[in-house]
């Protein structure tokens with residue numbers, strides 16, 4: 001089943017054409033990667049796919065919910081981990097007190113090992129822990145497709161490996177992932193890895 005399909009997506013900023021006709025398709029249960037050098041247009045592509053930026057041309061079809069994990073964490077630094085969870089639960093209009101939903105929050109809290117940081121303000125957390133919170137929040141509304149922009153900046157090796165394992169678990173539950181990064185050390189978790197080069201996916 002198709003979750004996302006983009007065809008001939010184009011985008012220019014002034015004279016600089018960043019995307020010159022991107023074709024991309026993501027099916028349910030599929031993990032894809034996009035690698036590209038700094039400035040190649042990865043973040044621009046992601047922002048178009050999630051609807052933050054409008055393309056100049058092309059078609060985009062999306063079926064299902066997207067979870068977006070931006071490069072710059074969208075969390076509130078003066079709120080604690082638990083308060084950020086509550087804020088986003090309310091923003092997503094999730095039933096925070098629904099039994100199943102609260103079980104799911106607990107699962108996310110445990111999976112990402114937030115236990116000891118639960119009541120710490122985000123501004124007191126390490127960069128990698130903030131990045132994990134960013135990811136956990138993108139998962140709160142149980143998206144069909146998770147789109148990640150440089151998700152593991154600041155992860156230590158153990159967290160990075162746990163993250164890759166998480167991607168595998170998520171896929172087995174039927175989720176799809178699009179991971180965008182300038183650095184990929186392990187291709188084995190991906191069904192396909194594209195290279196964003198000169199405005200097209202190769």
Ligand SMILES: Nc1ncnc2c1ncn2[C@@H]1O[C@H](COP(=O)(O)OP(=O)(O)OP(=O)(O)O)[C@@H](O)[C@H]1O
Nearest residue numbers: 013016018036037038039040041042043044045182
């Ligand atoms: N809002 C904007 N206005 C003008 N130029 C922009 C804008 N957003 C991006 N660009 C330009 O588009 C190009 C691609 O930027 P983008 O952030 O998509 O690259 P990237 O591959 O994600 O880079 P990085 O790996 O460094 O994060 C860059 O040259 C950037 O300066």
